[in-house]
Amino acid sequence: MSTQRTIVSLAASFAFVLSGAVSALAHAHLVRATPAAGGTVQTPPSEVTLRFNEKLEAKFSSVVVRDSGGKQVDKGDGAVDKGDRTVMRVQLQQPVAPGVYKVEWKVMSADTHKVDGSFTFKVGE
Numbered sequence: 692m693s694t695q696r697t698i699v700s701l702a703a704s705f706a707f708v709l710s711g712a713v714s715a716l717a718h719a720h721l722v723r724a725t726p727a728a729g730g731t732v733q734t735p736p737s738e739v740t741l742r743f744n745e746k747l748e749a750k751f752s753s754v755v756v757r758d759s760g761g762k763q764v765d766k767g768d769g770a771v772d773k774g775d776r777t778v779m780r781v782q783l784q785q786p787v788a789p790g791v792y793k794v795e796w797k798v799m800s801a802d803t804h805k806v807d808g809s810f811t812f813k814v815g816e
């Protein structure tokens with residue numbers, strides 16, 4: 692093995708160790724949503740459900756749904772599920788018109804790290 696090869700190989704294993712460390716300390720992330728992120732549903736949904744990979748701190752976690760004009764269309768009741776703290780749900784104002792909706796979420800996981808994100812889904816016409 693040349694010195695250069697050894698350095699490359701050391702760097703690669705160091706990167707591998709680092710990525711392992713990062714994933715072990717990973718923050719909460721969205722695992723699944725209903726309606727699905729980026730998906731289209733034909734039946735207007737009555738609520739949006741978000742599932743995360745970690746338990747959430749209810750006080751510091753929220754979710755809001757907006758229409759394409761930025762108007763909030765949920766009932767303002769977005770909250771962490773009391774029975775399953777990895778789940779957050781929010782009811783939608785009825786009726787839900789066809790269109791594209793944006794779900795904006797902010798969560799704090801049990802390790803006190805804050806993460807936010809958003810995604811859209813479409814209600815088909």
Ligand SMILES: [Cu+2]
Pocket residue numbers: 716717718719800802804
């Ligand atoms: Cu974290």
